[in-house]
Amino acid sequence: MIKKSVSVLLICDAKQHDEIKTTLDDARIDICFNLHWSGSLSEGLEILNNTAIDVVLLVLALLDSYGTSGLTQIRDSNPDVPVVVMVETSDAAVITKAVQNGGQDVLVKQEVTGNALARSLLFAIERQRIVQKLQTASLVDELTGLYNRRGFMNFASHYVQVSRRSRKGMLLFYADLDNMKFINDNFGHQAGDQAIVATTLILKSIFRGSDIIARIGGDEFVVLVVDTTLAFAPKILGRLREKEKDSIQPYPLSLSVGFAYYDPENPCTIQELLVKADKYMYENKRTKRNEMQESTILDVN
Template sequence: MKNKDHENRLIEGLIRETRELKQDIYVQERVQEKLFHAKKEWEQTFDAIPDIVAVIDKHFIITKANKALAEKLGMKREDLIGKQCHSVIHGTVKPPDYCPHFNALSDDREHFAEVFEKNLNGHYLFSATPLKDNKGDYTGVVEIARDITEQKTAEDVLKASEARARAISDSSMDAIIVIDGKGVITYFNHAAEKMFGYRKEEVMGRELHSFLVSRKARDEYYRRLPGFEETGQCIVIGKTIELNATKKDGTNFPIELSISAFVLNGEWHSAGTIRDITGRKKMEEKLLKASVTDQLTGLLNRWGFFTLAEKQYEIAKRNRGVFSILFMDLNNLKTINDRFGHKAGDQALMDMAKILKETFRAADIIARMGGDEFTVFITDHNGAGLERAVMRHLHDNLKTFNEQEKREYKLSVSSGFAHFDPERPSSIDELMSRADELMYENKKHRKLEE
C-alpha cells in the first residue's frame, strides 16, 4: 500500500513538472515570437527610412545598413556588411578629414558634415552619433546621410538669381533703396551711395525717413506707417512723385521717386527707385525762362509779362491795392535801322532795356512786348505824383545815357499811363489798351513839337 501511494505521488509530481515545463516552453515560444516580430518591425522601420542609415563600428566597418544605402550604392545589403564605410561611401582608402564618424569618436559628440559625395552622386548632410556598450565603452556610431541635392540646387539657383539681381541693381544709374515695414533700410545699392554720399555700412539698419528726406515727408510717412505695415498700401505706392532729398553733407536736391511694395518673410517691404533730377530741373528752368524771356534784351516777353501781371492783378484785387501800367514806344527805331543798320537797331533795344532796369524797382515787371514796344507793371505804390516822378527819372536816365555813350542816335520814348482803381477795377487788357492809346497821343504831340 505504501508503495502504491509513493508511486502515485511520483506520478503527480511528474505531471506537475511536465505542466510547468510546457508552460515555460509556451512562454518562451511567445517571447521568441514577440522578439521575432519586434526585430522584423525594426528592420522594416529601418528600411522605410528614406535617409541613408548605417551602424558602423569603431574600426569603420559597416555592421548594419538600411535599404536606402544599398540602393543608392547599387549593392546588395549583405555585400555592404563588413566593408569599410569610407571605401564604399566616400570612395577613399582612409576616412576623409570631414568624416563625422571619425570626429564623433574623437570627442564623444554628434558631428555633422555637408559635402558632395561622388559615390552617392549628390549633396548630402551627414551626421554621426556615438554608440556605447553597457560599460560605457565606444562601439561605433550611427551614421545618417540625408540627400539635400534638390535643396542645394534650389539654393544655388536662388544665389545665382540674387547675384544677377544685385549685379543689375549695382549697375543701375538710379539709386535703389529697400526698407522694411518700419522704414529700416535693408538694401542700398552703389548708385544710392554715390547719390547720397553715404557708404552702405553707414545706412543699413537705420530708419530712412530719419535722415534722407524732408521733415514734411517724414511726418507724412510716420502718419501713414501703421496702414502700410498691415496692408502694404499707401498713396505713393505704384506712383512716381517728385520731392526733395538730403545728402550726407546736408545738401537738398530734387529727386524723382517710384515706389513698389512686396512681402518678404511675412512682412511688407517697399523698394524705391530714385533718380536725381537736378539736371532736368535746371533744364526746365532754362526752358521756362526762355519761354517767358525776350532773347535780345533779356527782359520778359509778352507771354511772360501777362503771366506775372495776372498774378499781381489778383493780389491787388484781393487786397484792394493799386498798381499802374506804363506803355512805351522807343522812338525812331525804324529810322535807326534804316540809317545805321539792324545791328544798331538791336543795340538801341538792348540799351533801352538796360535803362529801364536802372529806372524801375526789382518788384516792378518790365517787358519788351515786341518790336519797339515796352511795358512796365508798377506794383503797389502811393499813387501821388507817380507819373511825373517816374517820367522825370526815366528822362534823366535817358539823357545821361545819350550824353555818356554818344551813340549815332538819341534814345527817347513816347509813353502812356493807366492806373488800376480797386473801387472800379479794370482788367489787364483794358488797362493795356488805355495806356496804349495814351502812348499814341503822346507820340503825336511829340511829332507836332518836332
C-alpha cells in the first residue's frame, strides 16, 4: 500500500531540523512526510515560491525570523499555505501573537511528540482547505460561477493598486441584461436563470481569462479589463453586439452597456469607477428604449 505523501517546509537551524525529523519518524501514522529544509527565512520564502509545499513548520528561534514578523512574511507571500509554529517557550503572549498573525497551530517544542506533531501538520492542512472553501463560497456567485460583488471588489481593489504602480490603464464595463422582467413574466424564472447563464457565456467568450468578470446583482454584470487603453473599448462593444445577434434564445437577448476608463495618471477608487460606468450604462439603456419606441411608432404608421 502506497502511503499518502505530505510536503513539509521546515524552517529552522540544522540542529532543530535533525531533532524534528527524528520526532516525525517516531510518529505512528500512515503518512509519509517529505521534508524540505531551509536554514533561513529568506531561503524558505524562495523554496515556497518554487516548490509545491503543503504546510510550513516554522521554528521562531531563527535569527532572521525571530518573533512573528517571519510568520507574517510567509502568510503575506503565500496565503494559501498553512503555517504551524513551534516555539521554545510556553509564554501565552508569544503563542497568542503567533495565532493572531496567521499560525494554524502553535506547538511548544519541549512538549511535542511525534504523533502530536504529525496530527498538527495534517489538521493545519485540512483547516486551510476548509477556510479556502468558505472563502471561495463567499466570493463566487452560485448560479454563474462568476465572482459576486464581494469577490469583484476584493480583486478589483488589488488591481487598482497594481495599475497605479505599473502605470497601465484599465477599462470597467457595466452591463445590464435588458428585458429581464419580460423574460421572467413570459417564459418563467427558469428561463430568466438561463438568460443569466447565457449572458455569462457571452461575456466569457469576449473577454480574456485575465480580466475580472462578476455578477454583482440580479441582472447586472461588471468586467474589469486590465492592462489596456481607452481605444480598446469600441472593439469590445462591437464583439458584444455580434454575440447578441448570434443568440439562439426564444427571446431577444441584449445588454445595455456603459464603460469607464481608469487612468493611472489620474487615479480614482474602484467605487468611483463603478459609478461612472453605471451612469453610462443607464444612458445606453435609455437610448435603446427611445429607439424602440420610435421604431414602434413607425411600424404603426
